[in-house]
Amino acid sequence: MSSISTKLALVFASAALVSACSTPKVEAPAPVAEPAPAPVKPVETRVVAPVVAPEVDPLNDPNGVLAKRSVYFDFDKYAIKEEFNPLLAAHAKYLASHTARKILVQGNTDERGGREYNLALGQKRAAAVTGSLSALGVAAGQMEAVSLGKEKPKAAGHDEAAWAENRRADIVY
Amino acid sequence: MNAVNHLSMKNCINSLLFVLSMVCMSAGAQLHVEISGVGETQIPIAIAGFTNEEMAPQMVSKIIKDDLTRSGYFKVMNLLGSISETDTVDLSTLKSQGADAMLVGSVQKTEDGRYDVRYKLYDTNKLTTLSFFNVTQSPQFVRVAAHKVADDVFEKLTGIRGIFSTRIAYVTKSGPNYQLEVSDADGDGVQIAIRSKEPIISPAWSPDGTKVAYVSFELKKPVVYAQNLVTGQRTLVANYKGNNSAPAWSPDGKKIAVALSKDGLTQIYSVNVDGTGLQRLTESFGIDTEPQYSADGQSIYFTSDRSGGPQIYRMSSAGGEAKRVTFTGSYNITPRISPDGQTLAYISRRDNKFQLYVLDLGSNQELRLTDTQDDDSPSFAPNSRYIVYATEIAQRGSLGVVSVDGRTSQRLTTQAGDVRNPTWGPFMK
Numbered sequence: 001m002s003s004i005s006t007k008l009a010l011v012f013a014s015a016a017l018v019s020a021c022s023t024p025k026v027e028a029p030a031p032v033a034e035p036a037p038a039p040v041k042p043v044e045t046r047v048v049a050p051v052v053a054p055e056v057d058p059l060n061d062p063n064g065v066l067a068k069r070s071v072y073f074d075f076d077k078y079a080i081k082e083e084f085n086p087l088l089a090a091h092a093k094y095l096a097s098h099t100a101r102k103i104l105v106q107g108n109t110d111e112r113g114g115r116e117y118n119l120a121l122g123q124k125r126a127a128a129v130t131g132s133l134s135a136l137g138v139a140a141g142q143m144e145a146v147s148l149g150k151e152k153p154k155a156a157g158h159d160e161a162a163w164a165e166n167r168r169a170d171i172v173y
Numbered sequence: 174m175n176a177v178n179h180l181s182m183k184n185c186i187n188s189l190l191f192v193l194s195m196v197c198m199s200a201g202a203q204l205h206v207e208i209s210g211v212g213e214t215q216i217p218i219a220i221a222g223f224t225n226e227e228m229a230p231q232m233v234s235k236i237i238k239d240d241l242t243r244s245g246y247f248k249v250m251n252l253l254g255s256i257s258e259t260d261t262v263d264l265s266t267l268k269s270q271g272a273d274a275m276l277v278g279s280v281q282k283t284e285d286g287r288y289d290v291r292y293k294l295y296d297t298n299k300l301t302t303l304s305f306f307n308v309t310q311s312p313q314f315v316r317v318a319a320h321k322v323a324d325d326v327f328e329k330l331t332g333i334r335g336i337f338s339t340r341i342a343y344v345t346k347s348g349p350n351y352q353l354e355v356s357d358a359d360g361d362g363v364q365i366a367i368r369s370k371e372p373i374i375s376p377a378w379s380p381d382g383t384k385v386a387y388v389s390f391e392l393k394k395p396v397v398y399a400q401n402l403v404t405g406q407r408t409l410v411a412n413y414k415g416n417n418s419a420p421a422w423s424p425d426g427k428k429i430a431v432a433l434s435k436d437g438l439t440q441i442y443s444v445n446v447d448g449t450g451l452q453r454l455t456e457s458f459g460i461d462t463e464p465q466y467s468a469d470g471q472s473i474y475f476t477s478d479r480s481g482g483p484q485i486y487r488m489s490s491a492g493g494e495a496k497r498v499t500f501t502g503s504y505n506i507t508p509r510i511s512p513d514g515q516t517l518a519y520i521s522r523r524d525n526k527f528q529l530y531v532l533d534l535g536s537n538q539e540l541r542l543t544d545t546q547d548d549d550s551p552s553f554a555p556n557s558r559y560i561v562y563a564t565e566i567a568q569r570g571s572l573g574v575v576s577v578d579g580r581t582s583q584r585l586t587t588q589a590g591d592v593r594n595p596t597w598g599p600f601m602k
Contacts, residue, residue, distance in 0.1 A: 104393060113527065114506045114520055114549055115374050115594070116419045116432065117476060117483055119395060120439035120460040123416050127437070145434070146394035147416050151372040158568070172393070 092136035110163035122147030204360030212245035222255035236319035245581030347590030386420035430464035454492030
């Protein structure tokens with residue numbers, strides 16, 4: 001407080017000096033009524049200004065449940081295994097509360113079999129995912145189920161480990 | 174930025190698509206051809222060099238000899254030196270040496286800078302001339318002139334139309350780069366139709382050989398395009414919600430049958446070439462895909478797993494009731510019907526091997542044509558006698574060509590990367 005009084009005093013003092021150093025008068029004009037200087041408002045120091053921190057989209061949280069975007073399938077199967085229910089529930093909840101968001105669900109197969117038939121099989125996997133999401137309340141207009149068949153394998157090997165990795169549907173935002 | 178880079182041999186400047194490089198690529202890596210096996214009967218034919226053929230960019234007699242040998246129908250007897258179509262020949266001596274026919278000819282340059290290949294085909298038994306003709310081509314296509322001579326020789330002596338001057342289209346993958354390429358049936362004269370960083374599958378020639386339809390994944394989902402090979406112009410055939418794939422042209426060139434998942438499961442539809450006029454053709458509770466029109470346009474063969482596993486069916490090209498065609502094995506896909514309507518080719522999985530089979534539709538006899546394990550994408554030559562297909566050798570994609578009776582075969586490989594999805598082009602003028 002005292003420092004502020006000192007500052008105020010200095011302000012008054014310097015104001016006085018400035019007025020004292022104004023241009024010298026040639027002749028004495030009629031006195032002009034000068035308006036009284038506006039009173040300086042004291043700064044309220046007890047006010048707290050609220051700040052809203054920017055919201056982190058849960059979609060971008062690398063540790064959040066939405067970071068998981070892949071559902072894996074058994075050989076020749078399109079059924080969603082139980083272990084993926086929490087993942088689908090989380091994405092469904094997010095999509096239901098962010099209706100401007102759209103997803104592409106890309107189904108994949110392992111490398112065995114014909115290209116076109118596998119394209120259709122991958123489609124069934126993608127459709128199983130969008131079907132589950134739909135049952136959980138996601139609007140059809142927010143989703144598209146497509147397939148990459150065996151054309152874009154994630155794992156390059158020719159063994160069961162690679163094949164299992166490639167039997168997969170990915171949720172793409 | 175468009176992920177697709179399109180270049181066409183003659184029209185790089187006129188290309189309507191964004192071009193990443195202004196260099197016109199005319200040659201991709203050539204396919205290397207290896208042959209094996211011989212046909213049931215081989216016609217012995219004596220062939221000399223064509224006079225003046227060294228002046229042309231290609232040695233036409235060598236191309237002709239290679240074509241005829243590769244066909245499996247001929248045993249080529251090489252004659253030393255060169256003999257032109259105006260030279261006198263001693264057919265009786267050749268007959269006594271075992272030749273049933275003799276081919277001679279010459280190459281001349283025309284006033285407008287093209288090459289004129291003249292030839293004469295003799296029958297050494299009847300001592301007659303079977304063919305006396307010429308073919309003229311620009312320097313760039315001297316190869317085609319040689320192939321046309323070989324076609325004529327083939328047809329005169331076997332009664333079957335030759336396919337040496339036809340072309341094939343196929344997809345190559347090298348690292349992250351995909352290309353749709355067109356080459357002569359012998360793998361030479363490669364031209365690049367389209368380059369992409371995303372997969373291209375299922376190319377299909379239009380009946381007049383000027384366009385190719387294919388599936389591209391450049392939009393992160395399968396979409397069907399039709400591309401005019403001559404102009405480079407590309408039209409969108411189908412991009413409905415879900416998958417769009419398996420294009421097949423109707424024989425009159427007006428419609429394309431496609432497999433679409435727009436209504437849930439993958440089913441077969443037809444559209445006009447410009448993408449209008451969508452019509453649904455199948456209504457099953459399984460996957461229906463891989464439609465193929467018969468040559469008369471009356472039927473469509475297709476793959477369906479409506480009975481539990483994938484099998485081949487036939488329906489009217491207007492859609493409706495389908496009749497099952499394959500009954501052996503639990504997995505039969507990728508039907509292809511020969512242009513003469515007599516043979517059905519398909520891929521069958523037996524004992525975990527995916528192999529090329531043919532079914533004689535008259536006798537209902539089935540024949541396995543390959544000994545490899547990962548065959549895909551069969552395609553008939555327009556004379557119905559050969560099938561080109563994709564296979565895997567030493568874990569690399571390569572192409573095979575096999576005669577319908579299984580006796581002669583060839584392998585076509587690239588130096589680097591994989592080749593897949595071959596489709597045999599039609600007869601062209």
